[in-house]
Amino acid sequence: MNNFLRRLMFRLWYLFAPPWDTGISPPELLDFIEKYPPGNAIDIGCGTGTNVITLAQAGWQVTGVDFVPRAIRIASRKARNAGLAAALHVRDVTKLTGISGPFDLALDMGCFHSLGNKKKGYLSELERVLAPGGYWLMYGYFKSDSAANDYGLAEADLELIPASMTLVWRQEGFDVPADLTDERPDLAGPRVLLLEYVE
Numbered sequence: 179m180n181n182f183l184r185r186l187m188f189r190l191w192y193l194f195a196p197p198w199d200t201g202i203s204p205p206e207l208l209d210f211i212e213k214y215p216p217g218n219a220i221d222i223g224c225g226t227g228t229n230v231i232t233l234a235q236a237g238w239q240v241t242g243v244d245f246v247p248r249a250i251r252i253a254s255r256k257a258r259n260a261g262l263a264a265a266l267h268v269r270d271v272t273k274l275t276g277i278s279g280p281f282d283l284a285l286d287m288g289c290f291h292s293l294g295n296k297k298k299g300y301l302s303e304l305e306r307v308l309a310p311g312g313y314w315l316m317y318g319y320f321k322s323d324s325a326a327n328d329y330g331l332a333e334a335d336l337e338l339i340p341a342s343m344t345l346v347w348r349q350e351g352f353d354v355p356a357d358l359t360d361e362r363p364d365l366a367g368p369r370v371l372l373l374e375y376v377e
């Protein structure tokens with residue numbers, strides 16, 4: 179899928195209620211917040227800002243970027259209503275113009291895996307904005323073997339990750355909707371991957 183179609187697809191999703199927009203931050207982010215002192219964070223592909231708000235509430239200075247203006251507008255409204263300051267920008271994550279960090283945490287819940295052949299551009303921007311010793315916490319789906327398009331991660335994509343970044347931990351599992359686990363085991367979702375890297 180080319181970038182134009184990808185952008186259009188996400189714009190359309192945000193006219194409705196995208197399935198990922200649960201308003202709940204994942205336990206791995208909450209664990210991270212418990213473990214590390216607040217600093218500067220960027221949420222890459224922040225959507226409507228759920229994790230921006232979680233981080234800001236925990237005392238982080240947060241920047242959120244997404245290429246869907248409506249998502250950024252909703253995120254800005256949510257932050258304002260919560261009385262929190264956050265820098266929210268409409269940007270393509272492969273070109274973070276005007277954003278320099280340095281960030282102690284770059285969070286990515288579900289963006290990197292969707293970038294097709296643009297992953298290299300993303301990773302060079304990530305390397306540029308991440309502070310020395312900064313963390314990249316990334317959650318993504320693996321591509322299914324039968325996938326005809328370029329959506330999702332392949333093991334080869336992980337080889338694009340710069341050598342300057344060291345893997346701290348990696349967790350794999352399956353994304354199964356909690357309310358369906360018992361009734362429909364056949365619906366076991368795609369393989370998911372959680373990575374934490376330190377620069």
Ligand SMILES: C[S@@+](CC[C@H](N)C(=O)[O-])C[C@H]1O[C@@H](n2cnc3c(N)ncnc32)[C@H](O)[C@@H]1O
Nearest residue numbers: 188198223224225244245269270271287288289
């Ligand atoms: C699966 S959603 C996850 C949103 C958010 N992280 C969350 O957990 O609710 C992926 C997000 O990445 C954004 N995105 C995808 N490709 C992007 C790109 N090239 N530049 C900026 N944002 C992008 C989409 O608009 C979408 O909001």
